[in-house]
Amino acid sequence: MRRIIAAISFLVIANSAKAQDIHFSEFWATPMFSNPALTGHFEGTYRFNSIIRNQWSSVSSEPFQTFGGGIDMNAPFNLKPLGVGLFITTDNAGLSALTTTEVQGMIAGRFKLGNWENIKLHLGAKGGIIQQSIDYSKLNFGDQFNGIRFDPTSISGDLTNGGARTMVLNFGAGSFLERRINERRRIGMGYSLYNINQPDLSYSKSFESRVAMRHNVLFLASLQMLAKWDFMPSAQLNVQGKQNELVLGGAFRYHLNTSPMNPQAVRLGAWTRAGDAINIALGFELNNLYIGGSYDINYSTLEPASNYRGAWEASVIYIIPTVREKVKRLRQCPDYL
Template sequence: MRQQRIIIIFLLILGTAARAQDIHFSQFYETPLLRNPALAGLFTGDYRVQTVFRDQWNSFTDAYRTGSLNAELKWPVGNGNDYFTTALQVLYDKAGTAALTTTELLPAFNYHKSLSDNKPMFLSLGFMGGLVEKTLDLSKVTTNSQFNGTAYDPALPNGETILTPNVHYLDGSLGISFNTAFGAENANSMYVGFAYHHLNRPKNSFYKNPTVELDPKIVLSGGVKIGVNDYSYFTLYADYSRQGPSTETIGGVLYSYKLGPDPDNYPYTFTLGTLLRWNDALIPVIKLEMYSFNLGLSYDVNVSRLNTVSNSRGGFELSLSYIGLLDRNREKTPAGFHDPRF
């Protein structure tokens, strides 16, 4: 009953009203740095590489294609239980007819302070910051100024004053998270986090208008992993974000089953689940873990008012991740150390 109450309470946070935001992923748990730089390093191992590709709105417009690549490396600090994580987040997004393209290169750092000598329990503080570039293909832009009264005339000027169709700026984010294990033999784990993105309010105008800047964005994140038995477990994820007047709430439940005769040394894990982006999409998810590799596939079933045009078709996502050890001959957690993990 206690585990059931945890699941019910966790799902209730999905009831917050929301409106869709710009760049996002349905498999948001595969892009931890975009959620919160203080979520870097929450895995069992020394390093992790994750990539996600998203293809959206192919059913009725020029596709929105988004790709994310992040890499994390962590190591213990001194002789205590503290850890340090360095990471890099790369993002590429190309949207719409005018080919609005966004490229982000964001290094990140996260310090995990151990709060217990008896079990994994960490308070983490992370920072991420780097360069962002946005470009626009003016040859694909059409405006009302190119309407000659009877038809569209591409020879007419578009009337826009964009001289250089690119924007460059520095962007920064801060985050804090709490991560711990609980239950019998610390078999369960959970985390909560808070992040503040665009803390420097970067200028973001193709017209070079100094008054146009990005609103800061706050993100509240949480996750709980609860074992059912030696072979299966539930994982619950949820994020709530707010940027200016826009909000987004997404979360859901995944059920995983280990395949193999030994639950402590299993070659495969099969996962099924469903996510919900409130007032936007229902998202079935399938995932296969093969040793150190994880392969995930999801599809957005559009349930917003846009489904009249989209016929409920949203976008698909493909994710791939790898978790490894620097020393293949040792266990995932060095003797005497607790590992920040989820």
């Protein structure tokens, strides 16, 4: 019975999720992916970022797997207001081996607003390609039934009705307004727009399957509560076509070491994705390294099949600090030499 429920649920999900963007529960751990305006927004020179997501392994022998990774640079060529970066995502969607790879270049600028020293406006843009492929041999079609039995060796006519449009261009842009005193005292909100050109990912010449524009509102903050305690609320809203996703929550951060030379902290938080799942996350900060992990507890209509098991994620951020050149002091030679 559980397998039947799972199959029906997957058909419903596949129909409603058609031509939609991927997402990560740990949106705070993928700044460039969450908003291109956050490219280069960190203290240091280079930032390396990677994340992996594994979903629906409880109801499918071939779970959905998503990987994201990138690098961005703060103040390239000593241009302090700028940030540049590259982010790559690969999504493998279950039994059909539908693989979507996206390569995006990012650029962002930071601007002061009048005389407000601690308030800055970040503007960013991204552009790149989407490549999509599918393994038809792993799919079954109705015309492979010959009237008596199903014949998996027969070639379906559905495979010859159109060519696959495997590579398209895609563009996006974003903004982020932030008031920052320091890393522990900051608050910001941004808006970004994805799939501006609405690329067509159809595998048939007879119809289009355009990716709808996605609107994203992002909120990130850190509020210092005590000498070693911070509260880090965050939220995001995604609206794409008729679909929407609202995530609300936050984490408490405890500083094991507040020394600027060797900061160490641990985070524990929870978020809710309205009507879908609760996400529990744990993270560690060790100087310039962040390591995090999270788990989605599913409570959507798929719960009878998933038994509350959803997805797990793991993320890593590493920042190479800015190396400042030492000033060489010239010693004045004594007159008697």
